[in-house]
Structure formats: C-alpha cells, structure tokens
Amino acid sequence: MSATAAPTNPIPAKESNSRELGSPNLSEENEKVVRRLIEQGFNLGNLQVLDEVLDPSFAEHQAIAPGIPPTRAALTAIIKSLRAGFPDVHLSIEEIDAVKDRVWMRIRATGTNKGSFMGNPPTGRSMTITVFDLVRLKHGRIAEHWGVPDHGSLAVQLGW
Secondary structure, eight states, rough: OOOOOOOOOSSSOOOOOOOOOOOOOHHHHHHHHHHHIIIIIIOOOOTTTHHEEEEEEEEEOSSOOOOOOOHHHHHHHHHHHHHHHHHEEEEEEEEEEEETTTTEEEEEEEEEEEEEEEEEOEEEEEEEEEEEEEEEEEEEEEEEEEEEEOOHHHHHHHHH
C-alpha cells in the first residue's frame, strides 16, 4: 500500500447550469424542440412552427432538389413535398437520444402515395420506411439537420 496522495484536479469544477452543453436539462429541452418539429411540422403540416424551432442560420444537409438552397427553404420544400405525395404521412419516433447540442433519431415514416413524389406519379400504394436523423441545436433552436431516409425501400414499395 502506498502512502502517496491521490492527484488533485487543478481545474475547479463548475457549478451545473441548465444552459451548459452537458446539462441533462438542456438535452431534454432540445429533444422537446425536435419532437415539436416532427409532430407539428411533419405530421400536421404546420409550417409556422418553423418560425419557432429553427435558428436563423439553419442549414439543411439532406439531399434536396436542385435549385433549392440548403436553408429553411429546403426544409419547407421537404415537408411540402412529403405531405403532397403522402397526405396521410405520419412520422413516429422509434428511438431518440439527446446529448449536449445533438439529437439523434430513428423514425418510422408511413403513408399512402396519393400525389406525385420525387418526379413520380402517385401509385396509391402504402409505404413504411426508416429515417435516421441528426439535429444540432443552438440556443434552443435547430441549427442543422442531416437526414437519411431509406429511398431504396421506398422505391421498391411504390413500384418505381
């Protein structure tokens, strides 16, 4: 057994603050913001929620149609296109994890193809696909989004 004292931490611990990046409260707040976008924006088609949940510097990193800037306009186009092609679209969050300023999700998207989508005419067929999303928040608002929808499975289900 050694008589050597344990090393001390030369950096003093900070007091917890709900606005710190590592705060559980901040992670919970960020998760609520993202859930609101899914429920209000995607499931209900309420585009006004974008004013409340998006940071002015919002950047969309998911592949979008040519000519649409990777800004709020892109997210608006994604929601409008999805809801036009699948009027009954519903996104269900199956897994979600909020850590610091990031929120990860695995989502199940369902709907019936009753309108044109991705340049294809309506098929009347139903789809169920998985989408993986990563969202970064800044000051309680969504600043960036990366999305990976399973377009291959979508194409097979719709007969494209």
